[in-house]
Amino acid sequence: MIKYNLKKVEDNTNARLGILETNYGVYETPMFMPVGTRASVKGVSPYELKEMNAGIILANTYHLWLRPGEDLVRDAGGLHKFMGWNGPILTDSGGFQVFSLARPKDITEEGVKFKSHIDGTPLMLTPEKSIEIQNKLDSDIAMSFDECISYPAEYNYVKDSVERTLRWARRGKDVFDNPRQALFGIVQGSDYEDLRRHSAEELAKMNFDGYSIGGTSVGEDKETMYKMVEYSTKYLPIDKVRYLMGVGDPIDIIEGVIRGVDIFDCVLPTRIARHGNAFTKYGKINLKNAKYKNDFTPIDASCDCYACKNFTKAYIRHLVTVDEMLGSTLLSIHNLRFLIKLTEDLRECIKNNNILEYREEFIKNYYGDKDYLHKKTKGQEEYGSNK
Amino acid sequence: MIKYNLKKVEDNTNARLGILETNYGVYETPMFMPVGTRASVKGVSPYELKEMNAGIILANTYHLWLRPGEDLVRDAGGLHKFMGWNGPILTDSGGFQVFSLARPKDITEEGVKFKSHIDGTPLMLTPEKSIEIQNKLDSDIAMSFDECISYPAEYNYVKDSVERTLRWARRGKDVFDNPRQALFGIVQGSDYEDLRRHSAEELAKMNFDGYSIGGTSVGEDKETMYKMVEYSTKYLPIDKVRYLMGVGDPIDIIEGVIRGVDIFDCVLPTRIARHGNAFTKYGKINLKNAKYKNDFTPIDASCDCYACKNFTKAYIRHLVTVDEMLGSTLLSIHNLRFLIKLTEDLRECIKNNNILEYREEFIKNYYGDKDYLHKKTKGQEEYGSNK
Numbered sequence: 001m002i003k004y005n006l007k008k009v010e011d012n013t014n015a016r017l018g019i020l021e022t023n024y025g026v027y028e029t030p031m032f033m034p035v036g037t038r039a040s041v042k043g044v045s046p047y048e049l050k051e052m053n054a055g056i057i058l059a060n061t062y063h064l065w066l067r068p069g070e071d072l073v074r075d076a077g078g079l080h081k082f083m084g085w086n087g088p089i090l091t092d093s094g095g096f097q098v099f100s101l102a103r104p105k106d107i108t109e110e111g112v113k114f115k116s117h118i119d120g121t122p123l124m125l126t127p128e129k130s131i132e133i134q135n136k137l138d139s140d141i142a143m144s145f146d147e148c149i150s151y152p153a154e155y156n157y158v159k160d161s162v163e164r165t166l167r168w169a170r171r172g173k174d175v176f177d178n179p180r181q182a183l184f185g186i187v188q189g190s191d192y193e194d195l196r197r198h199s200a201e202e203l204a205k206m207n208f209d210g211y212s213i214g215g216t217s218v219g220e221d222k223e224t225m226y227k228m229v230e231y232s233t234k235y236l237p238i239d240k241v242r243y244l245m246g247v248g249d250p251i252d253i254i255e256g257v258i259r260g261v262d263i264f265d266c267v268l269p270t271r272i273a274r275h276g277n278a279f280t281k282y283g284k285i286n287l288k289n290a291k292y293k294n295d296f297t298p299i300d301a302s303c304d305c306y307a308c309k310n311f312t313k314a315y316i317r318h319l320v321t322v323d324e325m326l327g328s329t330l331l332s333i334h335n336l337r338f339l340i341k342l343t344e345d346l347r348e349c350i351k352n353n354n355i356l357e358y359r360e361e362f363i364k365n366y367y368g369d370k371d372y373l374h375k376k377t378k379g380q381e382e383y384g385s386n387k
Numbered sequence: 388m389i390k391y392n393l394k395k396v397e398d399n400t401n402a403r404l405g406i407l408e409t410n411y412g413v414y415e416t417p418m419f420m421p422v423g424t425r426a427s428v429k430g431v432s433p434y435e436l437k438e439m440n441a442g443i444i445l446a447n448t449y450h451l452w453l454r455p456g457e458d459l460v461r462d463a464g465g466l467h468k469f470m471g472w473n474g475p476i477l478t479d480s481g482g483f484q485v486f487s488l489a490r491p492k493d494i495t496e497e498g499v500k501f502k503s504h505i506d507g508t509p510l511m512l513t514p515e516k517s518i519e520i521q522n523k524l525d526s527d528i529a530m531s532f533d534e535c536i537s538y539p540a541e542y543n544y545v546k547d548s549v550e551r552t553l554r555w556a557r558r559g560k561d562v563f564d565n566p567r568q569a570l571f572g573i574v575q576g577s578d579y580e581d582l583r584r585h586s587a588e589e590l591a592k593m594n595f596d597g598y599s600i601g602g603t604s605v606g607e608d609k610e611t612m613y614k615m616v617e618y619s620t621k622y623l624p625i626d627k628v629r630y631l632m633g634v635g636d637p638i639d640i641i642e643g644v645i646r647g648v649d650i651f652d653c654v655l656p657t658r659i660a661r662h663g664n665a666f667t668k669y670g671k672i673n674l675k676n677a678k679y680k681n682d683f684t685p686i687d688a689s690c691d692c693y694a695c696k697n698f699t700k701a702y703i704r705h706l707v708t709v710d711e712m713l714g715s716t717l718l719s720i721h722n723l724r725f726l727i728k729l730t731e732d733l734r735e736c737i738k739n740n741n742i743l744e745y746r747e748e749f750i751k752n753y754y755g756d757k758d759y760l761h762k763k764t765k766g767q768e769e770y771g772s773n774k
Contacts, residue, residue, distance in 0.1 A: 039702070040711040047693065068680070068705045076683055076701055084697040293455070296463055306434065310471040314463055315426070318455045324427045325712055 002088075002141060002182040002209055004029075004241040004262075011353040014233065014260035015346070020055075020241055022088040023140050023180055024080070027055040029241065029262035030346050032253065032339040033090060035270070038063045039073075039083040042270045043325070043332040046084050052305060052337040053344070056088040056141070058265045061133050062097035062125075066118060070136040078138030090265075091139035093130045093172075093186070096214075096246070099148045107147065109164065127168040128175045135178040142176070143212060144169040146186040151220040158190045162199050173206055182209035184243065187232040190215055191224050196231035210241040213261070217246050217377045225377050226255050233260035250279060250342055251372060254359050257346050264343075269335030274328045276320040279338040281365050287317045287331070305337035306330070389475075389528060389569040389596055391416075391628040391649075398740040401620065401647035402733070407442075407628055409475040410527050410567055411467070414442040416628065416649035417733050419640065419726040420477060422657070425450045426460075426470040429657045430716040431723065433471050439692060439724040440731075443475040443528070445652045448520050449484035449512075453505060457523040465525030477652075478526040480517045480559075480573075483601075483633070486535045494534065496551065514559040522565040529563070530599060531556040533573040538607045545577045549586050560593055569596035571630065574619040577602055578611050583618035597628040600648070604633050604764045612764050613642050620647035637666060637729055638759060641746050644733050651730075656722030661715045663707040666725040668752050674704045674718070692724035693717070 003021040010016075018029040033056045034041045034049060041049060041057065049057065059079060064070060076082035079089050098112050099105060102123075106113040111126030127145040134142035146165045149158055169185045176183050185203035189195030203211060213232045216225045229244060236242055241263060244256045248266020256264060269279070276288045278299045285292075285299075295313040303309075307316065307330035319327030349355040363372070390408040397403075405416040420443045421428045421436060428436060428444065436444065446466060451457060463469035466476050485492060485499050489510075493500040498513030514532040521529035533552045536545060556572045563570050572590035576582030590598060600619045603612045616631060623629055628650060631643045635653020643651060656666070663675045665686045672679075672686075682700040690696075694703065694717035706714030736742040750759070 038705075038709045038711060040706055040713045043712045045693070045713060045716065046697065063709075067709055068701070072681065072701065072705075075681060076699065082699075082702055082705075084702070294459065294462060306432070310433070312463065312469075314455070314459065315469055315471070318425075318459075318469075319427055322425050322450075322454055324425060325430045325715065326427045326432060328712065329432065329716075 001180060002241070004210065004239065006239060008350060010350045010355050012356055013258040015257045015350045015355050016260055016262060017347055017350040018241065018262055020262075022056070024086065024088045027088070028347055030253075030257045030343045031055045031263055032248065032343050033058045033263060033265040034336050035265055035267045036083065036085075037267070038067070039079065041332075041336070043273070043329040044270070044336065046086070048306065048333055049085070049336075050087070052333060053340055054087065054336065056090050056263070057085055058090050058092065059083075059137070059139065060094070060097065061091045061130060061137065061143075062094035062101070064137060065094060065133050066116060070133045074136040074138065080138070088140040090141040090243075091134045091137055091143065092245070093143040093145040094125050094133070095130070095143075095146045096148045098125050109167075111145075127172040131172045131176050131183075135176070135181065138178065139181060141182045141184060141210065142178075144172045144183065144185050144208075146188055146214055148218070149188060149190055149215050151190060151215070151218045151224075153190050155192060155195075158188075158192060158195055162188050162195050166199065166202050169203060170206060173208070184208050184210040184212045186212040186214040186245070187236070188215045189231070191220065191228050191231075193227075193231040196228065197235045200232055200235035204235075204237050208240070210243060211236050212243045212245050214245050216244065217252075219376060221374055221376050222252065222255075223373045225252065226259065229256055229259045229261060248339060249377070250339065250366060251363065252377070253339065253342060254346065254355075254362060257343075258355060258359065264339075269339055270332045273331035273335050276327070276331065277335075278331055279335050283366050283368070287313060287320050292317045299334055300338075303334065303337065303341070305334045307334040388567060389628070391597065391626065393626060395737060397737045397742050399743055400645040402644045402737045402742050403647055403649060404734055404737040405628065405649055407649075409443070411473065411475040414475070415734055417640075417644045417730045418442045418650055419635065419730045420445045420650060420652040421723050422652055422654045423470065423472075424654065425454070426466065428719075428723075429661070430712070430719045431657070433473070435693065435720055436472070436723075437474070439720060440727055441474065441723065443477050443650070444472055445477050445479065446470075446524070446526065447481070447484065448478045448517060448524065449481035449488070451524060452481060452520050453503060457520045461523040461525065467525070475528070476526040477528040477630075478521045478524055478530065479632070480530040480532040481512050481520070482517070482530075482533045483535045485512050496554075498532070514555040515562045518559045518563050518570075522563070522568065525565065526568060528569045528571060528597065529565075531559045531570065531572050531595075533575060533601055535605070536575060536577055536602050538577060538602070538605045538611075540577050542579060542582075545575075545579060545582055549576050549582050553586065553589050556590060557593060560595070571595050571597040571599045573599040573601040573632070574623070575602045576618070578607065578615050578618075580618040583615065584622045587619055587622035591622075591624050595627070597630060598623050599630045599632050601632050603631065604639075606763055608761055608763050609639065609642075610760045612639065613646065616643055616646045616648060635726060636764070637726065637753060638750065639764070640726065640729060641733065641742075641749060644730075645742060645746065651726075656726055657719045660718035660722050663714070663718065664722075665718055666722050670753050670755070674700060674707050674714075679704045686721055687725075690721065690724065690728070692721045694721040
């Protein structure tokens with residue numbers, strides 16, 4: 001089980017400082033969760049995750065269902081023992097993968113029929129099946145099965161989908177059977193405030209242990225995404241934790257926190273790492289760039305991660321250039337730590353009531369301008385948020 | 388500089404216990420050196436190398452010459468600073484790569500002409516150039532440039548080659564110019580005892596800081612390899628350290644130690660790791676094998692490595708099956724630790740004068756029979772010992 005304690009709402013925004021009690025320790029929110037798609041955060045060991053002060057780790061139900069299978073994970077003693085992670089784990093519902101990775105699909109009231117992205121085997125995921133798998137995986141937090149709608153979407157389609165997702169949430173809750181696990185409902189409704197409100201309020205009546213915000217980062221512009229978040233948090237109970245799914249762009253985390261989000265996840269930090277990219281205060285840089293060839297300074301001199309404390313840009317560039325695994329590992333460690341540190345900074349800002357000043361400074365350094373609002377979100381599909 | 392102190396020769400064999408003083412600490416021999424071909428031990432961080440009790444690390448002159456270039460490494464403050472390795476480093480001469488990787492070649496008295504294996508650029512490596520590169524890389528131990536002869540080879544060809552390699556060793560020594568670096572000569576001579584003897588004795592007259600044994604693991608059977616080693620150590624000065632190049636099969640390390648070898652290196656442990664293989668007391672196992680699917684025990688319950696203390700075969704098998712980087716990393720850590728631990732055990736055996744009993748027990752467990760002697764060495768070319 002989990003328990004959320006709201007400690008403070010920032011004076012000038014809806015940013016929340018909270019304490020999340022879990023089966024594996026107590027953590028402050030806002031927090032960023034590294035993604036361990038197939039029971040491994042790509043390129044990073046559990047030891048390195050602890051070192052970077054990671055809290056909850058996310059694992060993917062769809063992928064683990066296919067390989068190695070939920071029964072094997074259960075036989076291993078659950079996901080924690082299986083993957084050697086002595087910290088809390090959140091599993092998604094598999095819904096996002098079914099709708100993005102495993103096309104074509106056939107959505108009925110019963111669930112979703114699709115083909116395995118590995119070998120084309122016909123499969124069906126239902127709200128009950130998703131919960132059954134997650135119960136066996138024995139994560140600390142499970143997600144309700146939902147339809148992840150693409151953007152833009154017609155009002156009537158979204159309305160019907162939201163109703164079905166609410167019925168799915170109810171069905172999942174009814175069969176939920178793991179006393180040490182928490183269950184979240186997922187708010188959908190695209191960019192329609194009344195549908196987001198309806199979704200949030202109906203889920204709240206079912207009294208979930210926490211609430212996720214889905215259907216963002218699917219190609220909408222950032223301003224729209226922030227509205228979707230606002231339309232959701234506004235109608236969610238204040239005493240439960242809120243999780244914005246698949247969002248990991250630094251500015252999106254800041255904007256999400258300002259709108260009352262507590263938890264984030266994204267494959268972005270590890271995925272861009274594998275392509276030679278690093279987050280820095282002054283924006284994303286690509287280490288493949290020739291200008292780093294002779295740069296014997298760390299990625300970020302003020303960063304306390306293993307990569308920045310021990311290696312230079314020139315060395316990491318060399319590793320990336322010759323395709324050494326250690327290059328991906330070091331950049332993954334740095335990028336994950338960057339986002340974890342960002343949430344640590346945001347917690348300080350909430351305590352000091354200066355999150356708006358922090359945002360302004362961050363944007364000035366990271367973007368150089370404020371036009372980022374009109375940029376499209378890279379999209380869970382492109383970043384493969386839950387893939 | 389380095390200093391070798393012979394502490395003891397085992398009662399029943401030529402196995403030697405020694406102390407090697409280096410610029411980066413004092414280490415006991417026999418020892419196994421992990422290979423960091425391109426200034427990175429594949430899949431493993433410097434922190435993890437320290438954890439597994441690694442001593443000297445090997446890096447490849449040929450590869451670093453091509454990328455990122457020796458001048459860049461010098462500008463970075465030398466190889467230690469560049470790769471973040473706060474321990475001793477040995478560099479090879481580039482000879483092996485030139486003769487195996489960068490064919491076709493044109494050997495003259497001056498040196499070897501060949502084409503870059505990356506882009507076909509015509510290049511020439513000479514004894515002087517090899518030393519100049521290694522001086523700039525600033526390793527702790529440099530190697531003389533030699534011709535690595537394939538097996539089998541005609542007596543007259545080997546005789547001429549050995550003479551030329553001796554002249555190359557002299558030329559390299561003459562231009563050697565790094566007061567904090569040690570320089571080794573390399574014994575060649577294929578499987579001809581008189582040529583090995585001549586090579587060893589002539590090198591000894593030049594008074595190198597240590598001596599390497601080259602030209603083994605190039606496709607000969609194990610019995611022949613052990614003879615080559617014997618023909619070399621027999622004629623080398625007792626007060627200098629001896630390094631058998633490119634050898635990392637466990638039994639070959641034991642047989643080498645028994646014949647008076649102090650240092651070994653090989654890419655074998657990390658290379659086989661990337662194909663899902665692990666060393667165990669009972670032979671090499673492949674984690675891809677279906678029988679490990681539900682095996683919730685460590686690779687080796689008695690092993691003290693990070694992989695064995697924290698993860699099961701079933702989990703590592705899953706990682707290997709779905710191609711997660713962590714699988715290669717954990718198997719690399721285990722395999723490297725296995726060989727390092729093997730040399731630690733051999734040091735104990737030398738102290739206790741029971742290395743022959745240890746060998747017998749090891750062979751019984753690892754091979755199940757004694758026929759391994761007639762097996763071909765996998766060869767530096769196949770294992771890419773110095774690639």
